[in-house]
Amino acid sequence: MKIEHELDFDKLSEIINIGTKCATQVLSDVIGKTIQPPVSKVELIRLSDVSISSLKLESEKFSTVTLEFVGKLNIQVMLSFSEETVLYVIQKMMSMETYDIDTVHEFISEGMCELGNLMINACLSAITETLKIPIESTLPCYKIKSANEIVTHIKGMSNKEFILVSHINFSIEGVSLSMTGKIFFLLN
Amino acid sequence: MSKTVLVVDDSKISRMFIRQHISAKHPDWIFSEAVTGEDAIAMIDIEQPDYCTMDINMPGMLGTDAAKEILGKYPHIRLVIFSANVQETYQEQARELGTIFVSKPVTESSISQAIDYFLDI
Known part of the structure; x- marks a missing residue:
């Protein structure tokens, strides 16, 4: 896929936004809360410019889930949430509001793996249905990564000149916590 | 008479949610689980459940291939494909197997679809 013109990027952004919307709907279904329409912004970042600041990685640690998709579109997709977002989401997902934080931590790995799998598949399914290109996916891989590790991972994975990032800012009805997530699309 | 349900999913959380949601509606149903x-x-060759939920993406064979083998041998089992991968190609495969595709996440609504199919409602 060559992204040579602004129009191409606009079309791609639109398709990715459809995917992001589906992923956010899944999150809403899982936690049983209404999510205000997310503000998402798709950015095309030159691989040589990938850094903590260009990726807007504003926390020290992130929970990440990665899936690879193969077929006519070979792509690795990584979802990342900040720790605060993950704690809230897993508590809601597991209906564990009354549990202590250590108990919630026990479920983060399993919970995030499943949530990431659901959200990334919803996002990619929407994209591939729009593009009419069926693809197959690997199993989800969950890891806690520092901002530096995310940058290193992206630089090591993508062999294309650019990567695509969808920055998602969302708020949940009745919750003051500001939540952010990112979906990285690494074409290879 | 209580029914038996085999939940096939590599995700512990998914298996747990499927059991919880079905149990909430049918507390007398009995569950068993498989991860692949x-x-x-192998489990169904020993004892056939009344109903089965089958994930697609799991370690080893695809759930759709397992479903094909199970339904080929035991067509009386009511089986639903339960997956996060909602691409049309997988939904089509479910239809070809004569079963239904239910999209994840596991929610009250998605479980209701599965139960309605199990009970032929």
């Missing part, structure tokens, strides 16, 4: 399609086939 291969394990499910």
